[in-house]
Amino acid sequence: MRLGFVGAGRMGRPMVRRLIEAGHEVRVLGRTAEARRALADEGAHPVAGLADAGAGADAVLVCVFTDEQVRDVCLGDALLAGMPSGSALVVHTTASPRTIEAVAARAARHGVDVIDAPVSGGPHDVAAGRITLFVGGPDEAVAQVRPALSAYGDPVLHVGPAGGGVRVKLVNNALFAAQIGLFAEAVRLGGRLGVDEAVLLGALTSGSAASRALTGVAARGSVAAFAEAAGGFLGKDVEVVRKAAAEAGCDLGALDAALTTLAAASAR
Known part of the structure; x- marks a missing residue:
């Protein structure tokens, strides 16, 4: 899959590694030149802006820290505008259900499905491919992104529609x-x-x-x-x-x- 990734930090970085190892093409947002060099050394395709992370992606994975950061990344047009209709936006952050609802409403205008997939576990679980994912979203969209989520998630638990995961x-x-x-x-x-x-x-x-x-x-x-x-x-x-x-x-x-x-x- 062609994937975008936002939030390659404590939890996100081992996710990126697992995705690359699984054969996915991963474009990762790097805020600084130093960060982008480090990402490139690991086999990722570093990008400098949200629009570049989303452009042409089958799915974009967001793993930021706070609810406010989810809103900053996902409620603006920079990321969603470049994502193709039929693609999926996956939010790994433990966000407010109302935030997920707001993101889903905004994404729908662009023909993008929203999947909330917060994690249970730590970076060591991601690195071992055994992090638990509580996944909410439409059946077809979840099936579409499951190959990516399964690169580091086990079990991947589909618990209901968007918002169900959080x-x-x-x-x-x-x-x-x-x-x-x-x-x-x-x-x-x-x-x-x-x-x-x-x-x-x-x-x-x-x-x-x-x-x-x-x-x-x-x-x-x-x-x-x-x-x-x-x-x-x-x-x-x-x-x-x-x-x-x-x-x-x-x-x-x-x-x-x-x-x-x-x-x-x-x-x-």
Whole structure:
């Protein structure tokens, strides 16, 4: 496939590598001459502007950090104007459902389908080709881009129409973050019972309380260390899920207390 790529950073760069290794032609936006040289060395076709990334592409993949950045990239005409009718715009960022709806409405004017495909996992999972993708979008468009997504995604889970991917991801991230908040409470209890935090966390990974989240926390040795390392990502996504819940006219229920505990632990 002929692909454009915007956002070759911490998560995006290993995606680009996997796409190139899978035989796709990948034109990647590089903001500086130095970045474009580095991309060229890896086999990508670096471009200097959004219009060049989208021109003639079968699909453009966007992997920026924030909801605001998604709006900046996808709601202007620079990228969409050059994309052919029938192509697809794939958003990997954990964005607001309303942002995805706005992007889909704008893209439809250009005959472009929008697919939201937020990821669950880290750069090491992308590099190994096992990052989880929660995918929302029209059936035909998802089928069209699946060969590209499968270069680094496994499983690629089609969960519904456009916006479905970010909705599932927001619930996933709210639950993950709430677990970290619960671990903070568990560590507090353990301390009062005289159990060292690192010992407790390590032991719990072999018990019925084990989870992927707990394994990550235990590897850092403490809830605070994990919260510090992942705080930028967790905090961003928790803010988005709170906003999405408010827009939907609902609250976070029992998750809210755990998320509040996490915020307090992250601030220490």
